[in-house]
Amino acid sequence: DAGVIQSPRHEVTEMGQEVTLRCKPISGHNSLFWYRQTMMRGLELLIYFNNNVPIDDSGMPEDRFSAKMPNASFSTLKIQPSEPRDSAVYFCASRPGLATDTQYFGPGTRLTVL
């Protein structure tokens, strides 16, 4: 099994630029989660999808952030325009279906906004 795949693994960009993070969940998993991890705020849930439908986006910081899941095998998290305070590690995770199923995390994308 390939596990959850995220790209890119590292991204360095300048303030004001658009950033797109990509995620391929494990095949057959019904739920997908985007998290942000920083030293100050720990692990924060940004948004999650169930069967490709956004269920809870209350963790999305502001309108600069948007997420899509056009099909069961692909999701994107976009930041436009990016700001230095967006610098963090962004994780994607997928889960087979039930809330009690294990969430499988990807390796993360380390984003640095200069």
Next chain:
Amino acid sequence: QQQVKQSPQSLIVQKGGISIINCAYENTAFDYFPWYQQFPGKGPALLIAIRPDVSEKKEGRFTISFNKSAKQFSLHIMDSQPGDSATYFCAASKETSGSRLTFGEGTQLTVNP
């Protein structure tokens, strides 16, 4: 209602010692309590989980103790090893399809040789 409080923030233990990390929750509807382990540069990975119908679950050197009346649960790592050095997150959720995990703040464990 959705918070999970974790302590301590960091913990240093000698090799062979017992590491104990505590979590408390508020929402009595939570009925699934996993612990995740994260190594530097990696994503979190499930370590062990418990449901409230039991007070303890043990897997190797890792044990979850659960106190439903106090709304608290803890992770015990017996015979701690330097390879256990990682960040540990407790979490909680309701057993309904589509619901989310609420994570604690994390504990950075260092096991000295």
